[in-house]
Amino acid sequence: MTISTNQVFFAVLALLLFGNLIIKAAGKKRAQLIWNIIFLAAMAISAGIEMQLPSHDYFNVVSFNPFSLFFLIIFTLGMLLINLLAFAFSEDYGDFAMLSVFALVGMYLVSLSNSLITIFIGLELASIPAVFMLMLSKRSIESATKFFIMVSIAIAMLSFAIVLFYGGTGGVSLSETAHSQLLLFALMLFIASLSIDASVFPFNLLIPDIYEGSPGYLVSMLGGLNKKVAFAALIQVLILSFLSYKSAFMVVAILSVLTMFYGNIVAIMQKNLKRMLAYSSISQAGYIMIGIATATQTGISASLFLIFAHMFAFIGLFGVVAWLENKRRTRIEDLAGLSSENGLAAFAIALFTLSFVGMPFTTGFIGKFFVFLSAVNSGMLWLAFLGVLNSVISIFYYSKVILAAYSEKNAARRLHMQPAVFAAVIITLAITIVFGVYPQPLLSFANSAGAYLFRV
């Protein structure tokens, strides 16, 4: 019997889990981090190799395709970075490392899914470990509770939506399509439930509370990965099963506008850095929704690029924020003097926020550019305009952060950054700049991922 690469993939996954358990039992933090790094890299590689094979569907529930590969790779890389951050900040990295691998398996399931059941299990598996991660820290018990409530509502809604979907189509595969009243309700429930995790207005009202009350490195996971998992699921469900329901995409467009305005306007008046960035990340979800609302291949691919851009900028930004938080600096004014205390931290904050605004030569620019372009191309000029308008509004609060980071303080002394955080920030910075200047490989990748969904 020959060993196929997907078996290698799952074998690596299993090794990752069990290795973690054993090293955790031995109580070696550093070894666990290294173990995770090695195996996460191995998984990304084996997933890449898997793509070279002709057949990728397994049992009608799991499928390796360009779309799933895109998310496999960015989730792996993102989780790796979050492991680095957690290594530096977590009170109990051993438990975190274990949980992070479980959450990652959930994210893999969502990206590999071929059926709604896989999506359901994947989403649950991605969210529940996050609740426990939040519980690891005494300070974030409240956040954990709120997150748990949010997730349970989402899961309840989702299961109901799946039931309705089954009633309408007689199957749970994503490729099932039919037209019935039942499916319309299913569709709306899908949008509502997935919007919760994707932090789309008005299902996101607990998100700022959760972000503010959680440690920074966990926020970078919640906003950087968990939110993107919901988007991966939303895109798959909407495009594969509901492409012919045009009104659904109108709903997405309206939700995206509401989300952008809500996030941006409320962010302007925030004093707390994390809360402000939480609202700003809500508005970013709105931009991603624009691409989905176009229901075209270009739009989806542009959204995928924006998801990528936002994920790494967000992880890097919250890496720095978590580092600042450890130094008890949580308000925007507390950033003062950062440029002379730690040049890299100030530069990172400036660059990531500029990427959120859409400054040329950052990934954010390319993402936004194509998202708006796709909206214009599919005749939604008004949507592109509202997106551009929101970009203006966002400048007001992002510039506050940049100015604060670059303002002077009298008694400035050098602040040291832990090597793990340093590595995470450098990697995210490099990704943001390199793919901002030379986006072609990533664009082609996002394009093929988007094209896969429209293959029929």
Place this chain on the structure above:
Amino acid sequence: MTPFILLFPILLAMGIITTVRYLAARYAKYIALAGSLASLALLPLVGYGSYSLTWFSFSGISIGISSVIAPLNMLLLAIVLIVAPIILFYSFGFMQTLSEQRRFYIEMLGFEAAMLLFAMAGDLVTLFIAWEFLSLLSYLLIGFWHTRESASRAARKAITIVLIGDIAVLASIAIFWSLYHSLSLIAILSGTPSNMIYLYLAAILMIIAIITKSAQFPFQEWLPDAMEGPTPVSAFLHSTTMVKAGVFAMLLLYPLFYATKTLWILVLLGGITAVLSTLNAMKETQIKRVIAYSTVQELSLMIIAAGSGAIVACLYFFLAQSFYKALLFFSSGSAMKASGEEDLNKVSGLGANRLLYITTIFGVLALAGFIPFAGFFINLGIGSSLLSNVYAYALISLISLSTSFFIFRWFLLASKKPLTIKTELSYSALPKSMLYSSAIVLAFLLLSSFAFFYLPNFLSSSFSIQSFKFAAPNISYFDAVIETCIVAIGALASYLIYKKKKSLRNAALIYTVYNARLVNGAYAHFSKYFCGFAEGFMTLDSYINDAFDGLGKMTILSGEELRKVTSGSINLYLAVFSIMVVILLSYIYFSGVL
């Protein structure tokens, strides 16, 4: 050869200064000057034509950095490349704090590179990138001394206003894309639009972009405030980069405004700005702000000239203004450095240094419009294009009279006898680079004075405005005499009030008070609403706060966290959630898609 090579020496110099830290602190200025001069040396290699590099492509949409070099672009490239090294040379003397030098020269070179990219842009993406970098770098340079509260406030004001323009460009790009499915300037200007309303919208958005960048009403306030930057920055900003970008964009997109018949908007806004800025220049007492207001006025005159069809006059203005404005800023900087004062009533002794005095006189004469200097041809060109409209002609004449008045006022006040011997000594101790750069720029100013007669031939092949008349306006002796009289009256009035008859100053004082009460009342009113956009936005906070407070601050981290979780906010969350789900469901039910 491709024009992008012009950027290469500058970017290389920036790279060297950034990376080689220890060497760079002392030699940054030489590296910067060398980079800037090298790129000037490459200019003759650049030929006319269009060039493009593909940046990335996506779903069949290919986005590149492309360039179109027409005489119009060549003119701006040449101006930037000539003026930039002179300003860098001037900075040798002006920026003497060693620790600031690396940052200063990197930002200045970046500014130059951005302007060059802007000057060579052949499509809207390139244009937008250059535009955006100009905004960002101007922000950094205006707020260069960011420890000063006023500097960072001015920088914030500038970036806020300029970013409005950036977004307008972005929005118009979206419209152009939807109209033509191409972003190349040639395609946009020669295409036939499918939807005229969209084209109007695009034209309006571009007008917003132009008036923000070129500091026209109602966005004019940021430019005088931008004087908070170091003097070389002001000289650069006002002579070649940044503010010229707006006028240049107007010329580049001239067929668009012509086709949509929106030129009158620009002319109208230019007229308002010209009046306001002239009045402000007449009463301003900060030495650099007088010159700044005069820049605002010149920009509006350029826009009026172009808008009323006198493109040659506008371009000549464009060219000559770069030199005399740089020169006058050099003089202000030197006077400020030597006398240690910024208030015109306290600055003294411009005449203490012979070279400085002579160069400044030429600059003043050129700006005022004495015969055979640049300003004279400018006034003639604009005046003759407006001859058909008596009121406009009268207004322009009045403006040129006032211009002559306020620049002589500036000059006479600054060159009064030095108050102390120490001031006089410090004038003679001014760094050589600051004086020689004035002399160099003066040479170019004199050369440019006669460019008026060669410009039409040079420009006639410019792609974007080829269908417009390029003949140099005929200069009749009658016009010349009138023009000279006007300028002389202004100069004489200024001389009488500020030099000879001190008693007349009371009249000037009354005038100023009157002016301040009437015009500035309205002016402040406007600037409060339009220019204080950032502050206005912040005050909006409180209103928005009330509206969104309920949603935004649903819970506060307090002692009784869990109780709150179970009683208060979660319930609200669930309520909002269920209502929204019901709305979604009813939407889908009633929209009748099936």
